[in-house]
Amino acid sequence: MTPGWVVRRIGFSVLVAVVLAFFAVPMLWLAGAPFDARPGFGLRWPEWTLSNVHATLRHPFALRSLVNSLVLCLVATAVTTAFAALAAYALSRVRIPGRDALLYLLLLLSSVVTGTAAMVPLFVLMLQLGLIDSRFGTALAIAGGMLPAAIFILKDFVDAVPRSYEESARVFGASPRQVLGHVVLPIARPGIATILVWSFVNAWGNFLLPFLLLRDVGKQPAAVLMRTLQDEGGSADLTVIPVFSLLYSIPVVVLYLVVSKRYGFRFHGGIKS
Amino acid sequence: MAGIDVTGLSTVYPNGVRAVDALDLRVTDGELFALLGPSGCGKTTLLRTIAGLEPPATGTVAIGSRDVTALPPGRRGVAMVFQDYALFPHMTVAENIAYPLRVRRAPKERQREAAADVARGLSLSALLDRRPGQLSGGQQQRAALGRAVAAGADVLLLDEPLSNLDARLRLEARTFLKRLQHDLALTTVFVTHDQAEALALADRIAVMEAGRIRQLGTPREVFQRPGDTFVANFIGSTPMNLVDGRVRDGRVECAGARLPCPPGLAEGTPVVVGVRPEYLSVADDGITGRVAAVENLGVSSLVTLDCPDGTLISLTVPEQDEPALGRSLTVTAAPGRLLFYDAQDGRLLDG
Amino acid sequence: MPSRAAERDPAGIGTARAIGFVAPALLLIGVFLVFPALWTLYIGITDYRLTGPAAADPRVVGADNFTTALRDPLFGNSLWLTALFVLGSAVVGQNALGFALAWLLRRVRTGLRRTVEGFVLLAWILPGPVVAYLWFAVLSRDGGTLGLLLDRPGTAWLVQYPMASLIVFNTWRGTAFSLLLYTSALAAVPPSHLETARLAGASGWQTVRDAVFPHIRGHVLTNTLLISLWTANDFTPFLLTAGGPNHESEVLPVLIYRQALESGRLGYASAMSSLLLVGNLVVALVYLRLLRGRA
Numbered sequence: 063m064t065p066g067w068v069v070r071r072i073g074f075s076v077l078v079a080v081v082l083a084f085f086a087v088p089m090l091w092l093a094g095a096p097f098d099a100r101p102g103f104g105l106r107w108p109e110w111t112l113s114n115v116h117a118t119l120r121h122p123f124a125l126r127s128l129v130n131s132l133v134l135c136l137v138a139t140a141v142t143t144a145f146a147a148l149a150a151y152a153l154s155r156v157r158i159p160g161r162d163a164l165l166y167l168l169l170l171l172s173s174v175v176t177g178t179a180a181m182v183p184l185f186v187l188m189l190q191l192g193l194i195d196s197r198f199g200t201a202l203a204i205a206g207g208m209l210p211a212a213i214f215i216l217k218d219f220v221d222a223v224p225r226s227y228e229e230s231a232r233v234f235g236a237s238p239r240q241v242l243g244h245v246v247l248p249i250a251r252p253g254i255a256t257i258l259v260w261s262f263v264n265a266w267g268n269f270l271l272p273f274l275l276l277r278d279v280g281k282q283p284a285a286v287l288m289r290t291l292q293d294e295g296g297s298a299d300l301t302v303i304p305v306f307s308l309l310y311s312i313p314v315v316v317l318y319l320v321v322s323k324r325y326g327f328r329f330h331g332g333i334k335s
Numbered sequence: 336m337a338g339i340d341v342t343g344l345s346t347v348y349p350n351g352v353r354a355v356d357a358l359d360l361r362v363t364d365g366e367l368f369a370l371l372g373p374s375g376c377g378k379t380t381l382l383r384t385i386a387g388l389e390p391p392a393t394g395t396v397a398i399g400s401r402d403v404t405a406l407p408p409g410r411r412g413v414a415m416v417f418q419d420y421a422l423f424p425h426m427t428v429a430e431n432i433a434y435p436l437r438v439r440r441a442p443k444e445r446q447r448e449a450a451a452d453v454a455r456g457l458s459l460s461a462l463l464d465r466r467p468g469q470l471s472g473g474q475q476q477r478a479a480l481g482r483a484v485a486a487g488a489d490v491l492l493l494d495e496p497l498s499n500l501d502a503r504l505r506l507e508a509r510t511f512l513k514r515l516q517h518d519l520a521l522t523t524v525f526v527t528h529d530q531a532e533a534l535a536l537a538d539r540i541a542v543m544e545a546g547r548i549r550q551l552g553t554p555r556e557v558f559q560r561p562g563d564t565f566v567a568n569f570i571g572s573t574p575m576n577l578v579d580g581r582v583r584d585g586r587v588e589c590a591g592a593r594l595p596c597p598p599g600l601a602e603g604t605p606v607v608v609g610v611r612p613e614y615l616s617v618a619d620d621g622i623t624g625r626v627a628a629v630e631n632l633g634v635s636s637l638v639t640l641d642c643p644d645g646t647l648i649s650l651t652v653p654e655q656d657e658p659a660l661g662r663s664l665t666v667t668a669a670p671g672r673l674l675f676y677d678a679q680d681g682r683l684l685d686g
Numbered sequence: 687m688p689s690r691a692a693e694r695d696p697a698g699i700g701t702a703r704a705i706g707f708v709a710p711a712l713l714l715i716g717v718f719l720v721f722p723a724l725w726t727l728y729i730g731i732t733d734y735r736l737t738g739p740a741a742a743d744p745r746v747v748g749a750d751n752f753t754t755a756l757r758d759p760l761f762g763n764s765l766w767l768t769a770l771f772v773l774g775s776a777v778v779g780q781n782a783l784g785f786a787l788a789w790l791l792r793r794v795r796t797g798l799r800r801t802v803e804g805f806v807l808l809a810w811i812l813p814g815p816v817v818a819y820l821w822f823a824v825l826s827r828d829g830g831t832l833g834l835l836l837d838r839p840g841t842a843w844l845v846q847y848p849m850a851s852l853i854v855f856n857t858w859r860g861t862a863f864s865l866l867l868y869t870s871a872l873a874a875v876p877p878s879h880l881e882t883a884r885l886a887g888a889s890g891w892q893t894v895r896d897a898v899f900p901h902i903r904g905h906v907l908t909n910t911l912l913i914s915l916w917t918a919n920d921f922t923p924f925l926l927t928a929g930g931p932n933h934e935s936e937v938l939p940v941l942i943y944r945q946a947l948e949s950g951r952l953g954y955a956s957a958m959s960s961l962l963l964v965g966n967l968v969v970a971l972v973y974l975r976l977l978r979g980r981a
Contacts, residue, residue: 074790077790078790078794078798078802081783081787081802082801082802082805084858085802085805085806085808085809085858086805087824087831088809088820088821088823088824088831088858089805089808089809089812089820090831091819091820091823091824092816092820095823102826102828102829103822103823103826103828103829103830104823104826104828104829104830104831104834105823105829105830105831105834106829141714144710145710145711145714146711148707148708148710148711149707149708149710149711149712151707152699152703152704152705152707152708153708155695155696155697155699155704156695156699156700156701156704157349157695157701158701158704158705158708159701164708166974168715169970169974170967170970170971170974171715171719171720171723173912173915173966173969173970173973174723174963174966174967174970175719175720175722175723175963175966176919176966177919177921178919178920178921178938178939178942178943178959178962179723179726179919179959179962179963179966180719180722180723180726180959180963181942181943181946181959182726182729182942182946182952182955182956182959183721183722183723183725183726183729183956184718184722185946185947185952186725186729186734186952187717187721187722187725202714202717202718203718205714205718206714206715206717206718206719207718207719209711209714209715210715210719213711224419224421225696226417226418226419226421226696227421227423228696228697229388229408229415229417229421229696230415230417230421230423231423231434231438232388232407232408232409232696232697232698233386233387233388233408233409233413233414233415234409234414234434234435234438234482234486235408235409235410235435235438235439235486236409236438237409238697238698238699238700238703240438241697241698242697244423244434244437244438245423246697248423248425249423249424249425251425263811266813267811267812267813267814267815269813269814269815269921269922269925270921274947284813284815285813285814285815286815288815288816288818288819289815289925303819304819307815307816307819307820310813310815310816311812311813311816314811314812314813315808315811315812318807318808318811322804322807388696407698408698
């Protein structure tokens with residue numbers, strides 16, 4: 063243990079501590095403020111109380127917006143997963159004419175056409191279709207945005223499944239439906255689970271599209287309501303917002319814990335790494 | 336029970352490669368038949384075309400007396416074991432074995448019985464509740480065989496059945512496979528790139544190259560009298576000596592020696608002389624060369640002779656007779672073991 | 687040989703059914719991605735407005751919107767701020783922090799590594815609006831954490847230093863992706879190369895430069911392009927500063943939103959969106975080119 067080694071060791075520990083603090087300290091507010099009798103933006107030891115929770119649950123729009131979020135998310139997630147699974151399987155297994163061009167186009171679309179770049183036409187499109195304030199329409203728009211990436215991530219999974227499984231089932235007389243039901247779906251389950259979680263987390267946090275397309279406060283999901291709560295009186299309502307933030311965060315945090323526990327947080331980006 | 340008749344079969348890939356090229360083949364009932372060849376020779380494609388997994392461009396496949404060319408794989412009465420076994424990872428061994436019955440919607444009870452029955456014959460009874468991932472390579476192979484047996488098919492197709500096993504296990508599995516096939520008397524076609532495997536297992540072998548059959552025969556025929564230089568090169572764990580020679584004065588001159596000539600060859604004809612290292616032995620008269628290398632093969636040793644004209648000749652000698660390096664040695668072929676091939680097209684010249 | 691065979695149809699679903707499988711996804715993608723992208727280009731050459739006469743009957747005005755944009759100081763300002771935002775928070779911030787963490791956490795005890803990774807990932811997956819509030823708290827004038835730490839209570843960071851705040855915020859928010867990507871890239875560096883460097887007595891920095899970087903050059907490029915693209919299109923700055931004060935943090939996505947929905951100039955906003963689309967397209971094409979080159 064030379065002095066140089068000790069210095070390096072200490073430097074290293076300090077560095078890791080600073081990084082840890084950088085990432086962790088902002089989150090402390092989420093642990094303290096919801097249960098503080100005098101909630102503020104400052105970081106302090108709270109005077110514990112549950113009155114904020116009661117206030118939030120009584121808020122006219124808080125719970126409703128969480129339900130809206132759930133509806134929006136479930137529709138978008140279900141549509142994304144089902145459509146992406148079908149498309150990824152067909153694109154992985156069958157040489158449809160023009161497949162390679164289609165895949166290239168999808169890859170381009172998934173990164174080029176962002177909600178930001180397409181916000182005006184999306185808004186005008188929904189306006190003219192009369193789908194402003196339609197939760198179902200908004201969910202479809204969110205799904206449309208997630209589909210290219212979802213197809214790519216899933217196609218990677220399906221590509222990795224040996225074709226001999228399906229061929230084997232076919233040799234033993236399975237019909238296409240049986241091949242899908244007995245073999246492909248069960249084997250692709252981890253990939254489908256990944257897409258379910260991925261699209262849920264994405265849709266749950268999506269702010270821009272619902273913000274653009276859902277103007278009626280009674281139909282807004284939690285993401286947009288948080289903004290509305292702040293704008294209402296010019297300054298933020300700090301009895302409701304911290305508890306609401308916490309409630310709104312719980313589903314993604316739970317999903318994240320489940321995923322990292324079961325699979326470990328691996329790298330699925332549709333990107334070869 | 337049924338034989339297989341393949342007539343004029345061609346399989347062409349979308350990129351235009353003719354993987355199987357106008358091929359005729361007859362596998363008789365109850366036979367254990369090997370398709371042998373280097374990778375890319377079309378043997379796996381032929382197997383897959385028989386199974387119905389690849390559509391043929393031309394030609395027909397018949398199983399028994401039934402033309403199955405237009406039938407989907409599941410209705411041809413074939414069972415297949417894939418190279419990677421393709422055991423479904425989410426099913427237990429029992430469920431895997433009973434899968435062919437599940438497809439036909441057999442009652443659950445019947446599926447269980449069939450799995451138990453088949454498993455007994457393959458000593459898998461203790462493993463029925465395991466998943467494929469929990470099995471050793473040999474056990475996986477037997478489970479895959481079990482599934483194929485449970486299908487009750489007329490024909491069993493095996494794609495490189497032993498290639499995923501390690502060397503030691505492979506010998507065991509080979510014996511097992513041979514006994515199983517004998518007991519079931521099931522028409523069986525297997526694909527392999529390993530000539531030793533084909534020789535050891537098969538009743539008959541088709542040696543393939545570039546989508547065509549180069550030679551068809553029993554292991555003995557293929558080993559002792561390769562039909563052409565390609566087969567001669569491919570078969571045998573130590574490669575056959577193939578030496579250029581020429582007919583002169585009624586003898587064949589090669590590697591500095593004058594060998595007896597088969598009848599009917601004109602003066603000056605170029606030939607290729609072939610002889611297996613195992614069929615050469617030390618003698619007073621014959622090909623002479625200096626010992627350039629000695630490789631220990633266990634029971635025997637492989638000796639490489641450097642002849643005066645630069646050709647290399649190898650022969651095997653018993654372990655106790657290893658010659659010293661640099662020594663001069665004269666060798667001759669056992670009677671009838673000297674083969675002559677046409678120098679142009681490589682065909683065996685019948686003598 | 688098996689790879690060629692694999693191009694066929696192992697499940698026997700057939701081309702017609704396969705097209706049926708792909709169709710629903712393509713329909714949604716067509717309606718909500720392709721069509722809007724093309725329509726942006728069209729709206730961009732009209733004087734379409736949210737309200738008023740031009741709302742009912744927009745006229746084609748050609749390249750007017752584009753020339754207006756190029757002369758508009760607000761557009762120039764937002765381009766500059768966007769460049770600053772991308773450079774500071776993505777190219778430098780997330781990239782460097784992500785790599786440094788991936789490199790440092792390699793040999794740390796599993797528990798500690800999991801903890802650090804856990805927080806970094808949490809910052810990534812928490813919903814945007816929640817994250818915005820967390821940073822309101824950090825940067826707040828009334829007892830915000832940063833003010834306490836730097837002993838400057840009463841500093842309204844988001845008002846006095848809006849761009850710097852956004853850059854630090856976005857580094858915090860997005861480092862997870864770089865960390866994940868670099869962790870998997872570093873795992874693929876052959877240990878023998880690192881050991882060779884160690885045997886030669888290389889310092890930590892020399893090891894990174896000579897033994898590690900040549901292996902992960904492609905990943906660095908990939909990562910930089912992707913996070914730049916995402917950062918340039920990120921709408922979260924709107925939640926923190928809404929472009930203020932006085933346009934000082936009005937990055938392009940925020941400008942587009944405010945021009946379109948607050949000022950109602952849909953045609954003008956679309957012209958700027960088109961420019962963003964073209965920028966995205968260029969980056970994506972470069973990225974795909976690199977991917978192909980490596981494959």
